[in-house]
Amino acid sequence: MINAKLAAKSHPQHQSIVKLNSQVAFGGKELVIIGGPCTVENRQQMETVAAHLSTTSVQALRGGAYKPRTSPYAFQGMGETGLEILAAVSKKYHLPVVTEVMAISQIHAIASHADMLQVGSRNMQNFDLLKELGQAGKPILLKRGLAATIEEFVMAAEYIMSHGNLDVVLCERGIRSFDNYTRNVLDLAAVAALKQITHLPVIVDPSHAVGRRELVAPMAKAAVACGADGLIIECHPEPDKSVSDAAQALSLQEMLELVNSLKPIATAVGRSISELAVA
Amino acid sequence: MINAKLAAKSHPQHQSIVKLNSQVAFGGKELVIIGGPCTVENRQQMETVAAHLSTTSVQALRGGAYKPRTSPYAFQGMGETGLEILAAVSKKYHLPVVTEVMAISQIHAIASHADMLQVGSRNMQNFDLLKELGQAGKPILLKRGLAATIEEFVMAAEYIMSHGNLDVVLCERGIRSFDNYTRNVLDLAAVAALKQITHLPVIVDPSHAVGRRELVAPMAKAAVACGADGLIIECHPEPDKSVSDAAQALSLQEMLELVNSLKPIATAVGRSISELAVA
Amino acid sequence: MINAKLAAKSHPQHQSIVKLNSQVAFGGKELVIIGGPCTVENRQQMETVAAHLSTTSVQALRGGAYKPRTSPYAFQGMGETGLEILAAVSKKYHLPVVTEVMAISQIHAIASHADMLQVGSRNMQNFDLLKELGQAGKPILLKRGLAATIEEFVMAAEYIMSHGNLDVVLCERGIRSFDNYTRNVLDLAAVAALKQITHLPVIVDPSHAVGRRELVAPMAKAAVACGADGLIIECHPEPDKSVSDAAQALSLQEMLELVNSLKPIATAVGRSISELAVA
């Protein structure tokens, strides 16, 4: 039904491992948890976040330097300065970095500063960008489009893979629906389906899916229970002061509690969560 | 935001217990798992199912005697004969029964034969029926409408409650969306949201949500992890011969394996699953 | 594909005529325009509306006596008193009346006072009600459910028809979608599709579809252009004081202007609009 050549499982146990760095990999027994703010705001903010996360089971850092915004007049991110902050903090705290690439012209700079390049929902079918990322030399975190079918999602990965880069991780982050109680509807059956269809690791972004802080933890738990290979979760030293997506960011303390609460569920489904991200 | 008077939590720990019978109740530490076929087909089928389920942790039996069907020419269920089969099997195997009520005229007969009355998705805003169920004297399993908002769902419960029946259990069973890979999209964030908004027990129907056998187990696990108070799952002695919804029914063996696989997850979130439904 | 036996066209020109009374019929060359408030509020309101509409091309009166409301605590309509007001005003101004039936127990009273019984969106698959309306002896206006497929909509009509009542008019009134700029999304392609699939008249309710006064007129025009057999439009003597759906009601003057603006479009597609509803 879904004609993927490179992303499709060749047998039921077929599972790819995508390495984020020498210590952290997606698709193995150990889940990968990525944390950090929506947007890189300044050095101090990222220092605070990274210092905290490096003492927890969170193994990677997120933060946007280039931000896709509905309005051209909204803050578009710190750009290269943001990348430099990410790189410095990453090195200091031994946390690999995932950050979004919105344009071919940004690939080189981002690939120089970050460990993994994220393709956002709005660009899931930006085929020009996908093809170029086939040559990026870094693993790709591909987010599902807001109204993308499972087939379209897998075939978007296929664009990257067929252009040379097999290190693709899929990320379910909610689809558009009719009830604005939540920001989007988290489609966890898609996670389970993707785990059956493809050999690629699949992670979940509960923060963007629900858009409400109080629903992030239960959705993170559900994601782990249904077989996700990891999570990407927004947290901020002062959530209410976040320049973007304030309503969905966890405090650093809430992040710590959430990660700890996931451990017994991971164990229950035969997975694990790192005791500490770094030695 | 949601102006429920009777369904709303009065404090964060406010949680109702809805008794199915003297031994089984929704909303406590122990999850309630309901199993059975989509449709009551004959006595032998129900005997086989009930005999099997009575040896597992499944605590209640489902099966439709009156079936809502898109076409008036499709099989509409066995009706009162089906109710009698349900009642006989229930008594023999000590499994309380949940079955759907589609019309006010059926309430009396169903309430005489079953332990819990289910309102299906299509009737979630059949206000006339909801009001009458306020006087039914039996607990109600209220399924979310195919395109009902969380607010509309809670207020439908409020219709039943404000007419005299406080024993309402909510059931998330998937909402309509754009990708036909799955039958519907299971909205587990709604489950978490409902647990925060109301004191009513909330259960999940993964079978109707996904419509594909191979996705039922991961969604059942996710539901338990995010706080659901129970599950209602379709199983059949010969799934491929089921008169309705064949693609989503588990075999009896698959049902047993699923229920066992849920136990460690329930434990991980501080819940439990009955070791045996009956003594 | 859609297995309707009674609602399906037997040949391309197959078109049913559904009579509202001896002078007004759906499905012929002449379009039927129904106007009136969302809710019957009092005698004076209905007198004002009917007196005005009777001098325009509007041929029938709408107004809810029994109102489906999300909350049980919201105003549920005037009930039988509302029906009596509708009947009195109908007789005085020679305008046939369409009003909603929500329950089997209301059928007799409504059929005694009104010329056509409306099934609302929430009840489109209330099969029990549909079957009973097969015996109501009055034409039925069947509104599409909020998330009903075209097939489900046609088969709901089939329920009424197969139980004895062939006088069914379909009404597209918008489906649920993701953008809350409009209340719903008016699916005019469904109107064109229904005109090709079934021989039943198909009308459009632009008011509930868009939920914004300023978009009602362009959608009414579009509906006429694509082949609708009529329109049902909300208007009120003082729209901003309407007890329900105030944002979408037209003033009586706007209603007059709209109806006049539709005439050249009707002519352009080979249809007509009554010059005056009554002699």
Add this chain to the structure above:
Amino acid sequence: MINAKLAAKSHPQHQSIVKLNSQVAFGGKELVIIGGPCTVENRQQMETVAAHLSTTSVQALRGGAYKPRTSPYAFQGMGETGLEILAAVSKKYHLPVVTEVMAISQIHAIASHADMLQVGSRNMQNFDLLKELGQAGKPILLKRGLAATIEEFVMAAEYIMSHGNLDVVLCERGIRSFDNYTRNVLDLAAVAALKQITHLPVIVDPSHAVGRRELVAPMAKAAVACGADGLIIECHPEPDKSVSDAAQALSLQEMLELVNSLKPIATAVGRSISELAVA
């Protein structure tokens, strides 16, 4: 509510005129109809289409040289050879050309060969591309994303405009929904809303919206009736042999009949359709 600075109307009669060439413009009294195949397949095909359309009221030619496809293994279009065919045929038959741009690297070549650059649905929020099109020196046809809100659509235009190009035409082409009877749901209320919110011309693509040949004509009529400034419609010399979107393409004869049927509707709403595209 929608914070557009450049796209917003400054007064109710504010309406931009976007010129396609010296003879054809969007936003005036005269509607612009664009016709042609989904994909440029070869010179003969385009000659046949253009020769035919040049004798009708169709004023511009469409045809894809670069094709966005779900699968990387599907035909991706003829590329620059296709552009050359478009340019040659355009010159010979005096029909300006609209064709899709999928990548910044294609802008220069397309702008050299075509009169208008189309941004497809999948790229509506490819902000990098939008910004660059602000410098393209050609008018832009911006198609609505599959799940884009009206606000997001207007703000995507704002990206192009704020980067220097005010010549933007919006195109509604259907949104994703739950019923697969039609390919998408044509949201004509969005057309009416956009005409009220922005001064930009707004056209409609009924072909991609419905995905079924027999529904194109009624939706084209509805679009004209509700105020669209033009239409873009797929037609093909041999629709069933079209390399893409065969089910929705009209034959050249059907295209002629459709355009003629639109004229009285255009007149009815105070608009007109060119008697002949060229002298």
